[in-house]
Amino acid sequence: MTRALNKNKKPETNNKNRACNYFLGSFGSPCSFWHLAWYATSPAHACAASYTIPRLNARIPAHHAVILRYGRTFLQTVHPMLKKLFQSFRSPKRHTQHIRTTPEVLNSGQHSLQKAQFSRYAVNIVERLQNAGYQAYLVGGCVRDMLLGITPKDFDVATSATPEQVRAEFRNARIIGRRFKLVHIHFGREIIEVATFRANHPQNDEEEDSNQSSRNESGRILRDNVYGTLEEDAQRRDFTINALYYDPVSERILDYANGVHDIRNHLIRLIGDPKQRYQEDPVRMLRAVRFAAKLNFGIEKHSALPIRDLAPMLREIPSARLFEEVLKLFLSGHAADTFEMLVDLQLFDPLFPASAEALEYNPTYTHTLISEALINTDLRIKQNKPVTPAFLFAALLWPALPARVLRLQERGMPPIPAMQEAAHELIAEQCQRIAIPKRFTMPIREIWDMQERLPRRSGKRADLLLDNPRFRAGYDFLLLRESAGEQTDGLGEWWTDYQDANDSERRDMIRDLSGKDEGTGAPRKRRRSGGAKRKRTAGAPSATGE
Structure with missing residues (x-):
């Protein structure tokens, strides 16, 4: 009989221990404790003498439920504070530079x-x-x-x-x-x-x-x-x-x-x-890059860490302010290094989205052309030579232009109008991000327009182009394209020789072009003797080059 009673008491003792362990273990598993406390203090069990704890098949006295009731109220108040405290122990140390109260x-x-x-x-x-x-x-x-x-x-x-x-x-x-x-x-x-x-x-x-x-x-x-x-x-x-x-x-x-x-x-x-400091003013990310490039400093690792995630915040900055910041970035004499850092920290995309897309799909050409332009800009600044933002922006945006021109030509638009239309669209999109003033957007278009006109040299066109106020900028831009690996059938060398030639030599150079199509440099088809005039192919220029 005694042995039978002891057998009956043993499970009860074990259940009490299990209940205690369940309670103590609730700090490691909060849901377990809330389950226990909620069940013990629910109205359905308010008058019971003891309670069965779910999933444990354990019973606790009623007065323990009162403790649980007040314990639950206490933990509901303290738990958020404890959670923050434990999280602070687990979280990595914040590396912030604080100001001294005494300098x-x-x-x-x-x-x-x-x-x-x-x-x-x-x-x-x-x-x-x-x-x-x-x-x-x-x-x-x-x-x-x-x-x-x-x-x-x-x-x-x-x-x-x-x-x-x-x-x-x-x-x-x-x-x-x-x-x-x-x-x-x-x-x-x-x-x-x-x-x-x-x-x-x-x-x-x-x-x-x-x-x-x-x-x-x-x-x-x-x-x-x-x-x-x-x-x-x-x-x-x-x-x-x-x-x-x-x-x-x-x-x-x-x-x-x-x-x-x-x-x-x-x-x-x-x-x-x-x-927090970058969120207060996202332009600080650009300033960090500018100072690092200008002073040949490195950006401290914890100061650099948030930049890639916060780079899209630059889209919130007024476009007029970004124009001023971009001039500071690229006209400080360290534009090439600045460009590399902007790309590495993913800051180039929010500034020049179309060019960033071109950099992704045609990285070698795009990177080379922009880098060469910026290296030349840095050199001119060091030599105290004038630098125009128009040429700078023309180079930064050019990689995004040819694909747009090609799409318009595929729709049947002639080359020069296609260039002009694509240039208008690209500059309009870019001005939504960086407010390039009209005094610069017009020269940008003229520099790009010259790229379609420079191959057209027959007759008096070459001399007329030499007299164009934008010829020098257009010629320099042509050489830039060639230095980036773009194939132009020796057009840059031809224009270099033409500028140095005397009148007689220039006439000979123009005469040598007579066997080539003026628009593309491709061989011209021979006319049949006595035949009708050859029809101008689609997309070929008119007599005025328009």
């Missing part, structure tokens, strides 16, 4: 900068603002470039004075900008840009004043006129190498973000969380 101060003996190296107008502005009771420093690129031994093109001042207070101090000052309010102080042809210290934007939308600060749904800053302290301004800078403040009065550098260290190590490092 590293480099005295005059600890750096190479001298007051006399900077624009005397910029130094005068700093001194006058300091004498008026404001904080003022030379900041950003001019300090960075001076430390690298590069002559700055611009000198910027950051101050605690508001734009209105700056304008009150200088009669030659003018407030500009709405998204980012600045002051331009004019000294003849030289303009010094003065910016008020910026602060971080309010995290709560209700606290955000739309006249001072606003963001769109993706986090991009639309208006940035929240003023703050020097420390907050350093936090708002984009890269550590730009968060350097030079006081020409005391000749000290204030370094809030290890910018001097990154300059010495040739690193472009974003301040703060890279993803």
Whole structure:
């Protein structure tokens, strides 16, 4: 009998242990605990003396259910906090560059900068603002470039004075900008840009004043006129190498973000969380590339990591602003390196979608042509020769053009009208992404149009083309196409010789073309003696070449 009772008690004890283990194991499997607690505290079992736990065939006393009821309420409150805590343990360490509350101060003996190296107008502005009771420093690129031994093109001042207070101090000052309010102080042809210290934007939308600060749904800053302290301004800078403040009065550098260290190590490092900072202003991705190419720096790996995923955000940037940024990218003297980085970081696609598609389907020709154009552009800039954005954009967009021209010709359109129509469509599409002004789109079309006219040299056409104002640009573009491997039947060499020839030699060169079709360079068919005039084939040019 006793043995029988013990047999009956053994399963009960085991079930209690199983219930306990089930409860304790719920932290590893939350659904199990919620199942237990919900069942034990449901109204259907509220008056029961004990409860059977599903799937375990175990029973627990009623007073344990009360504990479970309050335990469930407690865990419903605590569980989200515990979940975040455990996730923080599992998540990788965030690599963000934070700003010091107290800057590293480099005295005059600890750096190479001298007051006399900077624009005397910029130094005068700093001194006058300091004498008026404001904080003022030379900041950003001019300090960075001076430390690298590069002559700055611009000198910027950051101050605690508001734009209105700056304008009150200088009669030659003018407030500009709405998204980012600045002051331009004019000294003849030289303009010094003065910016008020910026602060971080309010995290709560209700606290955000739309006249001072606003963001769109993706986090991009639309208006940035929240003023703050020097420390907050350093936090708002984009890269550590730009968060350097030079006081020409005391000749000290204030370094809030290890910018001097990154300059010495040739690193472009974003301040703060890279993803958030790029979302605030996607153009920072282009700036990172521009500085890296210009300074021959590398982009720090955690600053580069989000770029490929966030590259499509460039489509949200106003097309007029992107035009200015593209000019900075490709007219800095480092366009070839810039192009390689844009392609590698997938930033070329949102800027030039049609050319990016051509780069995918015809990579060798497209890459070679654009690279050759940019190498030539860099060389001209180094030689202080003029560079026109029209030629630059003509080269960047050309790889997407021939396929469009061919499609129109297959529909029966003659070559020159097909070129003109395709050029119009391509430029219109590109202007939706980058607002190329009309003063450049017209020359682009003329350069492309010359590519169809240059093969047509018979009669007086060659001399008329030489007198065309766009001949030189069209001829240079023809040589560019040949350098990229495009077959033109020696057309570039012919035009090179024709320009160097005297009148007699030119007549002989034109006479030698008489046995070839003027439009394509293919052999001309012989006419039958006494026969009717040969009919012009479809797509061949008329007498005027139109």
